[in-house]
Amino acid sequence: MDGLKGFPQAIEAAFPKTQVQTCIVHLLRHSMSFASYKDRKAVATALKAVYTAVDAEQAEAALTEFEDTDLARRYPAIAPSWRRAWNEVIPFLDYPPEVRRLIYTTNSIEALNSKIRRAVRTRGHFPSDEAAAKLIYLALNATSVEWKRSVREWHAVKSQLAIMFEERFPMA
Template sequence: VVDGLKGLPEAITAVYPRTTVQTCIVHLIRNSLEFANYKDRKALTQALRPIYAAASAEAAEQALRDFAERPWGAKYPMIVQCWQRAWEHVIPFFVFPPDIRRVVYTTNAIESLNMQLRKIIKTRGHFPNDEAAVKLLWLALRNVLAKSVRSTFDWKSAMNQFAILFGERFTQAR
């Protein structure tokens, strides 16, 4: 899951060619709402829901067209353009079954994990060697994953779906 940084999706797929690049749906919604009046935001989020909750990419594309043709699309054409610009990185989301969608629709968990890892590294300053840094990160990951990340989501259902979709590419940590 990659949140819309220009050039980054191409760089990732160059290094990891089998990577699926997808934008963060939550950030796309938040970015869309930047174009709207505050009083309209709640209604707009409800109007955008059929797009990202669609059963398939085709249904989502139709929902986006419907949104564009309705009053909200006419009042806020920049929201439609925002979704259209990001569409290439939105449609991979619809390949996944609902169990995985609940896990990957936002990058907030990834950002939280990155923040915690940066905090650990920042407070330590310098390391005598790379092995010391790797060991510290491994311990931090073990502690974070044991208590928060996996329990936050319906991780077991998603794990089963990842194992089916990605086969040997998905390995369960022991």
């Protein structure tokens, strides 16, 4: 998720087994909005220790360490923004590095949603739900042709997800 109010509750209501996590890239961008341009690289480097930590305990220690730095004192809104999102950050830390590289951002999902919105907006209205579903299908089909890159290390990611979500991730 990227911080939209009520969205985690809506997703969990529709999909009760969903593990909600925040988009690390959005959280970093939000943090950078508080920092001056000259300090952004240092802030990003300091926060990298949080989201690349081995587990939640080390991430907590890295965030606490960041809070004790001059950067955190200079930009007092950054650490609290991570603390507020902490319950949605720590699920990310449960995944192995191969999976983290795939799920740390929602940008690909947002790009796909943008393509669907554009297709729907140009049409305006639909005579039926079936007509809307067909248009969305066609938009997805056209978009999939544009996908050139495959997911890096997909076999390793797929294996990790199959282990973690055995009952919900069929390998067949």
